[in-house]
Amino acid sequence: MSDKRRYAIIGCGMMGREHMQNLALVSGAELVAIADPDVGSRSAAEALASELGQTITCYDDNAAMLREARPDAVIIASPNFTHYDVVAPVMKAGCAVLLEKPMCTSVDDAEALAKAARDYEGLFWVGLEYRYMPPITRFIERVHAGEVGDIKMLAIREHRFPFLEKVSDWNRFNRNTGGTLVEKCCHFFDLMRHILRDEPVRVFASGAQNVNHLDETYGGETPDIIDNAFVMVDFAGGARAVLDLCMFAEGAEQQEEISAIGPIGKMEVKLPRGQVIWSPRDKSGPHRETVETPADALAAGDHHGATYYQLRDFHDALLSGGDPLITARDGYRSVVIGAAAQQSIATGQPVELNFSDKG
Secondary structure (H helix, E strand, O other): OOOOEEEEEEOOOHHHHHHHHHHOOOOOEEEEEEEOOOHHHHHHHHHHHHHHOOOOEEEOOHHHHHHHHOOOEEEEOOOHHHHHHHHHHHHHOOOEEEEEOOOOOOHHHHHHHHHHHHOOOOOEEEEOHHHHOHHHHHHHHHHHOOOOOOOOEEEEEEEOOOOOOOHHHHHHOHHHHOOHHHHOOHHHHHHHHHHHOOOEEEEEEEEEOOOOOOOOOEOOEOOOOOOEEEEEEEEOOOOEEEEEEEOOOOOOOOOEEEEEEOOOEEEEEEEOOOEEEEEEOOOOOOEEEEOOOOHHHHHOOOOOOHHHHHHHHHHHHHHHOOOOOOOHHHHHHHHHHHHHHHHHHHHOOOEEOOOOOOO
8 A cells, every 4th residue: 555645734824834844754745735714824835835846725615625635634733713613524524633732722622522532433643742852752761761760840841932923813812722821831731741651630820921912902902811820730649740931031042941850860851952961869960962853854843843753653653544642632631731720820729630530
């Protein structure tokens, strides 16, 4: 059987075009169509396709694209608030699905979609690609190999730039994004679960909108998305994790830093430096390992090569009939943690979690 599969992308904004660039690096992945109601996004996608040597058909209607292009797989990179409605006809058409994060903007929709995905015969994958950044992948490999021992503390710091401009400024309001801690930070809550191989039981958060977007108005409304937060997550096995988010720190040398600490020592990873640092308690360190990301993958987007590696594994699963490595269950639980953090900020109270009887 041929290793070629036909791909389409719904949503051709910044992330959709990043997928276009990375699909061009995946052997056997043939992009045949894109769909987006925004003419500017379609024009930008057409220009990019021409640069990449991709022959695509552009649609302003998802249904027409599914009917006429008949793709094997569809990448959904439309705005967050559209995901729940957009994915249903794609599943009805029987296509493999790569649904960008967050899978939905509400817990109820995410739970319903996770249940639907359990019974779906096709490949259903949620795009939580931070696991795939090569330095982070290496950090996780070493932690899972037991170098630090049983993790007691996990810290994730992202000090970065503000939210970028999007079509119709949809990402300026919680109702469209699910809130910053869902929209942006579901990646980090997924990493917490993945690194600790455990489930959270309690979330407590403090955060606010202190700097960004306060002088902006859209239709008479001021944006309501928070731009900084501390989120503490207690896990069932006793480990504690914390997220330190600041979105007015674009001058920081390192955008993301993760550390895992256990009875043997401390493991860290820093991006964009791409360095994993091991500091054992016997003071024989620190020992530094630089993890290189291939230049073509690094240049094909803003996620340190992660989009390419995720698409490579998605395509391999599509060819082999294998299971997704990042499931709808993962997507649902990352949304729940983010929503709990948003709720904690709103109420000033911790939020208890229990995943035992849910997706």
